[in-house]
Amino acid sequence: LGRGIALRLGAMGMHVIVHGRDAERGQEVVAEIEKEGHGTARFYAADLASFAQVRQFGEAVLRDYDRLDVLVNNAGFGRAPDERMESQDGLELRFQVNYLSHFLLTRMLLPRILASVPARIVNVSSGAQTPIDFDDVMLEKDFDGGRAYGQSKLAQIMFTFDLAKELDGKGVLVNTLHPATYMDTEMVRRAGITPMSTVAEGADAVMHLITGDVGNGGYFMGQRPARANAQAYDEQARDRLRHLAEQLTGVQ
Numbered sequence: 065l066g067r068g069i070a071l072r073l074g075a076m077g078m079h080v081i082v083h084g085r086d087a088e089r090g091q092e093v094v095a096e097i098e099k100e101g102h103g104t105a106r107f108y109a110a111d112l113a114s115f116a117q118v119r120q121f122g123e124a125v126l127r128d129y130d131r132l133d134v135l136v137n138n139a140g141f142g143r144a145p146d147e148r149m150e151s152q153d154g155l156e157l158r159f160q161v162n163y164l165s166h167f168l169l170t171r172m173l174l175p176r177i178l179a180s181v182p183a184r185i186v187n188v189s190s191g192a193q194t195p196i197d198f199d200d201v202m203l204e205k206d207f208d209g210g211r212a213y214g215q216s217k218l219a220q221i222m223f224t225f226d227l228a229k230e231l232d233g234k235g236v237l238v239n240t241l242h243p244a245t246y247m248d249t250e251m252v253r254r255a256g257i258t259p260m261s262t263v264a265e266g267a268d269a270v271m272h273l274i275t276g277d278v279g280n281g282g283y284f285m286g287q288r289p290a291r292a293n294a295q296a297y298d299e300q301a302r303d304r305l306r307h308l309a310e311q312l313t314g315v316q
Contacts, residue, residue, distance in 0.1 A: 065188070065243060066138045067093050068267035073134070073274075074103030081125060082107045083139070112139050112165035113151040115313060122172035131180035132173055134274055137166040137220070138188040144256070146209035155312065156202040158209075162216035167223055168313040181235030185227065186273045191242035191285060193218040193293035198304055221283055221296045222305050228281030240292075241284035243269045 067089075070080045074097030082097075082105050084090040090107035097105040106128075110121035125132070141161045149157040155164065170185065177183045194214030203212055224240035231238055243266030265286070272278065272287045283292040295301050310316055 065247065065263055065266050065270070066136075068263050069136060069138065069270050069274075070105065071097060071100075072267060072271055074098075074105055075100060077102045078133075079103060080105040081129070083110060083121065085109065085111050111152075112161045113153075113157060115153050115160075115165065115168060118165045118168050119172070122169050125173060126176055129176070132176045132183065133180055134184050134186070135170065135173060135177060136186045136188065136270065136274070137170065138270075139166070140188070140190075140217075141213075143192075143209035143213040148203060148207040148212070153312075156212060158212040158216045159201065159203075159219070162213070163219040163223065164309055164313055166220060167309045168315055170223075170227070171313075171315040177236060178231075178234060183236045184274055185224075185236060185238045186270060187220050187224045187238075187240040188243060188270060189220045189224075189240045189283075190214075190217040191245065193221065193296075195293060195295045196301065196305065198301075198308075201308065218293050218296060219305055221292045222302045223309070224283070225281055225296055226302050226306055232280060237278065237280045239273045239278055239280070239282045239284065241269055241273060242286070242290075243267075244286060 070082050070093050073080050080097060080103060082090050082093050087109050090109065094105040094107050097103050108121055108124055110117040112118060139161060141158050151157050151160040153160065166187065192214045194211045196215045196219060200206065221240050224238055228238040244261040247261050247263050247266045269286045273284065282289055284290055
């Protein structure tokens with residue numbers, strides 16, 4: 065999905081900051097964008113399972129770019145394998161990769177985004193949403209891969225709603241979405257699920273939030289406004305989540 069979005073943005077004539085863990089695959093995307101002759105691109109490697117690498121990535125972007133028009137937080141780790149894993153920082157892996165590292169990176173880049181308005185932030189979430197048990201956020205007592213994935217994706221939506229409220233009227237639109245159901249991706253195949261939609265459908269939905277008339281602070285199923293899990297609308301739960309993220313990432 066990230067590759068498809070990057071190629072579409074390049075085709076629009078944009079300069080694309082391509083991020084990933086695999087330098088070879090990332091450079092292939094850069095080469096493909098530049099071969100088309102419309103846009104330009106540059107690759108940066110960082111593993112979102114490491115806060116240190118996220119900080120290095122954010123610092124590099126701030127060093128190299130005077131403006132940021134669009135931020136798409138798309139990196140994700142799915143429910144399979146169904147085993148509890150920890151990040152390099154000792155946290156439950158999915159919660160860090162899918163939520164905390166996006167929180168950290170977005171907070172680092174936000175001043176530059178605000179200086180580039182009008183701008184947009186798109187958080188690629190999922191229809192798989194599990195309420196967060198704040199007594200066991202790292203799932204040390206009762207782990208399940210689907211639950212871990214679902215709570216990390218709900219956390220991303222809660223972050224979206226908070227940030228949209230914070231930035232309302234400041235020229236930055238912040239939205240989140242479930243791009244498409246069981247796209248034909250490695251994540252889906254690794255979970256043993258038969259794909260139900262294409263990556264192109266998911267990319268269409270993300271591009272809709274990047275370029276369309278979509279308002280601020282919405283959750284979308286594909287290209288349609290939808291309702292997220294009830295916990296996303298609980299301001300007390302969002303406050304608890306934000307304070308936890310600030311504590312774990314060291315970002316205010």
